[in-house]
Every structure is written in structure tokens, then in C-alpha cells.
Amino acid sequence: MARYTGSVCRLCRREGCKLFLKGDRCYSQKCAYTKRPVAPGQHGQGRKKLSEYGVQLREKQKVKRAYGMLEKQFKEYFNVAAGMKGVTGTNMLSLLERRLDNVVYRMGIGESRAQARQFVLHGHILVNGKKVDIPSYRVNVGDQIAVKEKSASLEKFKAIAEQATRPMPKWLEFDPTKLSGAVTAIPERDDIDLTVEEHLIVELYSK
Known part of the structure; x- marks a missing residue:
């Protein structure tokens, strides 16, 4: 099965936030994002204004990478959430938490x-x-x-x-x-500590 095999610290730097992919190390001063909170690569420090699509894409990538999934599996979660009653974005995060x-x-x-x-x-x-x-x-x-x-x-x-x-x-x-x-219960949005605007992911997939 395909999976990401590169440096996970690069993923946090790319998304501009801590995704806590390396456990306790992410809470210490050894955290790569703490030491260098810029995007990886030669032009990582350059400021680039994202388009509407770019902002939506970054939110999707953030959630995908936090839960360690590739595109096909992640899209399946969205499709299931879209068919459920309630708010699609919240449903999707709840399914991922479970x-x-x-x-x-x-x-x-x-x-x-x-x-x-x-x-x-x-x-x-x-x-x-x-x-x-x-x-x-x-x-x-x-x-x-x-x-x-x-x-x-x-x-x-x-x-x-x-x-x-x-x-x-x-x-x-x-x-x-x-x-x-x-x-003991189904996780609700307030129970999920991931800093993400899930409505942007819904907008991205709804295009």
C-alpha cells in the first residue's frame, strides 16, 4: 500500500503549523518546526499570497497529513460524511477521530x-x-x-x-x-483539537 516515507517534520513546516506527527518530540525544543517555522526548500522563506484554491488545498493537506492518509482514502471519508445528516465538515472530522x-x-x-x-x-x-x-x-x-x-x-x-x-x-x-x-460518546467538533477550517475542505471538494 502506498504511504508517505519522507521526513514528517517537513510536513509540519509545509503546512505552517504543528501536526504532532512525532509524539513528545513535537512538544520539545528539538521540534523542527519550532526551530525553523518556514516552509522547506530553497524558497521556503519567500512570502507568497495563496489563491482561494490554494487556501482550501492547504486546509485539506493539513488534515490528511495529521491523520496520515493519502488522497483516495481521505476523499472516501468526505463522501461518507457528505451522505450523513448534519454538517459535512464536522461529520468528516468525527469519522476521522473514530x-x-x-x-x-x-x-x-x-x-x-x-x-x-x-x-x-x-x-x-x-x-x-x-x-x-x-x-x-x-x-x-x-x-x-x-x-x-x-x-x-x-x-x-x-x-x-x-x-x-x-x-x-x-x-x-x-x-x-x-x-x-x-x-463513551461520538466526538463532536469541540472535542477535536485540530486547528483547521473544515468548511474550506468542503468547498474544495464541492467544486
Whole structure:
């Protein structure tokens, strides 16, 4: 399956904001965006006024890159959201938040969405007691998410249990001592901390 293999720090610099793609490093002074908050490349420091299309494109790219997806999969989320009742942009972000890899990240089991995705792919995560190794699996209210008992003894998960300090979204519950939690509600727009104007993405795809 195609995936981005370049430097993820370049993505934050390109979008002009922190996408928190490298976990704790993004909160430290080692963060590439903190040290050099300009677009990558020879002409990164040049100021260029974006067109209406350019502004919409940057918002789409920002969300795509934050959740670690390529165009085809991202467009599918938009199409599903457009067919739902309610505001399309909010529906789309809510669907993205309900991805299993994102839920694992939000619970603090993974330092980044990329690491959380790896945990899911490697079969370390259980949903309602059954192994699910599909990162895009959509969780529902009442689903129980946990690290597999055999995996919980690994050092990387022990460290997570001891250092769990990330604020927990109100639509999730998590017990770091048991490495398990639950989905208690559908995430609403106020629950999603991504700084993005999703209506611009809707306008872009509606052309």
C-alpha cells in the first residue's frame, strides 16, 4: 500500500503549523518546526499570497497529513460524511477521530498516530476482546479498547502506562494501569483539537 516515507517534520513546516506527527518530540525544543517555522526548500522563506484554491488545498493537506492518509482514502471519508445528516465538515472530522489508530493515539497508548497505527497493524490492540489489525476500523459508542494481555508485558507498553499524562478527550475513558478504555460518546467538533477550517475542505471538494 502506498504511504508517505519522507521526513514528517517537513510536513509540519509545509503546512505552517504543528501536526504532532512525532509524539513528545513535537512538544520539545528539538521540534523542527519550532526551530525553523518556514516552509522547506530553497524558497521556503519567500512570502507568497495563496489563491482561494490554494487556501482550501492547504486546509485539506493539513488534515490528511495529521491523520496520515493519502488522497483516495481521505476523499472516501468526505463522501461518507457528505451522505450523513448534519454538517459535512464536522461529520468528516468525527469519522476521522473514530478511526482505531486515532483512538489508540488519543488514549495515550501511542506517542503519535504513526506509532498507534503500527501497534494496531502488529495485532497489539483488542476491540471488545477481539484482535483488530485494521487502523481504519471505525469504533462505536460502548466499544472497549485494550492492549492485548500478552503485549502489555512488553517494555514499550509498560513505559506508556507509567508515563500516561496526555489530556483525555471527554468522549473516551482510559485506565493507564490496565491499558484499557472505552468509547463513551461520538466526538463532536469541540472535542477535536485540530486547528483547521473544515468548511474550506468542503468547498474544495464541492467544486
